[in-house]
Amino acid sequence: MRGPELGPETSMEGDVLDTLEALGYKGPLLEEQALSKAAEGGLSSPEFSELCIWLGSQIKSLCNLEESITSAGRDDLESFQLEISGFLKEMACPYSVLVSGDIKERLTKKDDCLKLLLFLSTELQALQILQKKKHKNSQLDKNSEICQEVQAVCDALGVPKSDTSDIPLLLSQVESKVKDILSRVQKNHVGKPLLKVDLSSEQAEKLERINDALSCEYECRRRMLMKRLDVTVQSFGWSDRAKVRLLSHWCPVGGICCDAAPIISVGKGLPILLSFKPSSLVNLMCCSFISFMNSLLTFIILCCLQGSDWLIVASQEP
Incomplete structure (x- = not known):
């Protein structure tokens, strides 16, 4: 690692001041x-020691370091010097x-104290720049993901493709x-x-945190029930035509897991239990009922968080 280039003493002090202000x-x-x-007083100066501690704490918060510069060793100059030495190494x-060299002889000169401040301040400045770049890149990735989702919606609705982001x-x-689509359908269609x-x-x-917690909580149970359901379905004596129909619906089920988005867009028909005929059994089993219950439970908890009085009414309709 290359340290900052040093000029005359006044220039070093000016560089330290400029960096601290930035x-x-x-x-x-x-x-x-x-x-x-403060630099002339070195570690015996409370202001100098406080500045070293502040710079060290800021650096440690931005990178994974084992060593640290704490105020605990400030009363014992030798212990404080050991902390600084370990941190710098x-x-x-x-x-x-x-x-x-001899640890007792370190930081006894003004130039050495200024070098310490210049090194710590410039390292902190570099870490802050890297942190901002990392955050900016993550924001760009997030925006790119959002743009892809919006573009998928446009494709589903038949919106003309556009190169704009x-x-x-x-x-x-x-x-x-x-x-435009809603204006051309019946009033109660949606x-x-x-x-x-x-x-x-x-x-x-x-809602996102609750959904993530429930997904982790019920992941093992979901896998177990899906495996049992898979074994049960395979044990049936399906006709050739039924097998083709089953496989067309059954294959994607294992990977289905609702996120929070469908939960806030569900309609009033979700809590209604519909009666079904034996002929519709295949389609019923092909529904990811584990994900449905998981998402429904998330929605109930969300309503509780809002203080809403909400009750699921189960009814049968032909």
């Missing part, structure tokens, strides 16, 4: 005279005067297409939603 440091050492005095500090524009096209309120961002996050 890092958002609000302590007492933002004045050149105060910084120079783990960070591969390029300044030999800070990591080698402007999500609000695509959503406005989807809205216009949906309104049922009313079971959930009539708009979810806030906080409620949506709660």
Whole structure:
């Protein structure tokens, strides 16, 4: 690792001040005279020690380090020097005067103290830049995923393909297409939603967490029941025509697992239990009933979180 290039003493102090200001440091050492005095005092200066502790804690929060610089060893200068030395060695500090030689002789000179501050501050600045780039890339990936989902909706609705990645524009096209389709169907063709309120961002996050928790909780049980159902279905004496029909529906079932999106868009017909004939048994078994119950339970918990009085009424319809 290459350390920052050092010029004259005044230039080093100026570099430290510029870097500290860029890092958002609000302590007492933002004045050149105060910084120079603290560097002369070294570890015996409370302001210098506090700045080292602050820089160390900021660095440790951004990378996985075993060593740390804490205030516990500040009263014992030798222990404090050992903490700083271990921290610098783990960070591969390029300044030999800070990591080698008699530990009691380190950080006794003003230049060495300024080198320590310059190294810690520039390392922290580099870590912050990398962190921002990582966050920016993750946001781009997330936006790309959202764009793909919106494009899939456009394809399903027959919206003309567009090269734009402007999500609000695509959503406005989807809205216009949906309104156009609804204007050409019967009034009661689309049922009313079971959930009539708009979810806030906080409620949506709660729903995601609940759904994830339930998915983990019931994953083993879901696999077991699906395996038992699979064995049961295979043991039946199906006719050749029924086998073809069964396989066309049965294969995708194992991978079905509802996420939170279908839960908030279900209609009022979801809690109604319909009667069925033996001839429709194949289609019934081909439904992912485990995912259905999991998602339904999530929806009930969501309603409880909102304080809603909600009751499932089971009825039979022809």
